[in-house]
Amino acid sequence: QLYIHYYKESVVFADINNSVSQEEIEEYYNKNLSEYVLATSYVKAHYMTMDAKVNAYSDEFETLSRSKAEDKKLLKDYCLGTGRKVYFVEEWTEIRNFLDLINYSDEFSESALGNRNVLDYINGDLRYLVKIDEYRTKGEYLPLELAIPQITQIIVNKRKEDKLNQVKKDLRTKAENDGSLLINK
Numbered sequence: 469q470l471y472i473h474y475y476k477e478s479v480v481f482a483d484i485n486n487s488v489s490q491e492e493i494e495e496y497y498n499k500n501l502s503e504y505v506l507a508t509s510y511v512k513a514h515y516m517t518m519d520a521k522v523n524a525y526s527d528e529f530e531t532l533s534r535s536k537a538e539d540k541k542l543l544k545d546y547c548l549g550t551g552r553k554v555y556f557v558e559e560w561t562e563i564r565n566f567l568d569l570i571n572y573s574d575e576f577s578e579s580a581l582g583n584r585n586v587l588d589y590i591n592g593d594l595r596y597l598v599k600i601d602e603y604r605t606k607g608e609y610l611p612l613e614l615a616i617p618q619i620t621q622i623i624v625n626k627r628k629e630d631k632l633n634q635v636k637k638d639l640r641t642k643a644e645n646d647g648s649l650l651i652n653k
Contacts, residue, residue, distance in 0.1 A: 476628075476632065480631060480632060481628050484624065485627065488619075488620045492623055493615075493616055493619050493620065493623070496622065496623060497612055497615055497619055501609055504609050504610040506604055506605070506606050506607065506608055506609065506610055507606060508578070509562075509563040509578040509603060509606055510561060510562055510563065510603065510604045510610075510614070511560070511561055511566050511581065511600055511601075511603045511604075512557055512558060512560060512561070512600075512601045512602040512603075513557045513566065513570075513598055513599060513600045513601050514532075514535070514537055514540075514543070514554065514555065514557065514598075514599055515555055515557075515570055515596055515597060515598040515599065516528060516532050516543070516547065516552055516554045516555075516596075516597045517552065517554075517555070517595065517597075518550075518551060518552040518553075518594065518595050518597075519551055519593065519594070519595070520590045520592070522595065525597075528552065529586060531543075531546060532586055532599050533585050533586045533599065535599060536601065537556065537558065537601040557569065560602075560604075560611050560613065560614050563576075563578055563581075571591040571592070571594075571596065572587070572589065572598075573591065574589060578605055578606060581600060581603045581605055585599070586598065586599055587599075587600070
């Protein structure tokens with residue numbers, strides 16, 4: 469089996485194109501959307517932390533609620549030298565992992581993701597102000613950017629399968645034509 473595997477990888481699949489275009493990925497994704505339904509929610513967000521003892525934080529709340537993920541420099545400058553810190557979760561993150569990341573321990577309803585502009589809570593010595601930038605809830609489709617590695621592998625594997633089937637077909641045809649393979653019907 470190891471010899472066969474090595475032969476396939478080094479000889480049969482040697483000329484397989486392993487690069488997959490964005491158009492191919494999008495086409496596959498759109499044709500197979502039913503395979504990419506989320507079992508849990510995913511988010512992208514940014515959040516600010518500050519001392520929990522600060523009682524008057526309406527300016528921070530307003531600044532964060534009006535901000536967007538692209539306002540990175542503005543928010544970093546806003547926090548500079550104040551004891552506040554700002555963080556950005558720019559990759560799609562599963563909701564439970566995100567809640568762990570932001571130290572959120574209260575009850576959380578995934579269906580309420582789009583209903584709140586800013587999540588405001590205290591954990592330990594810090595107040596957290598969390599702005600959800602993008603979200604996909606359970607039952608929606610997986611964001612394409614999360615599916616890209618899997619789709620790329622599927623497309624390359626399909627190319628390999630097609631190549632292997634073509635090589636087998638060519639070998640059989642050649643063997644039948646030169647008489648080294650006889651099929652009795």
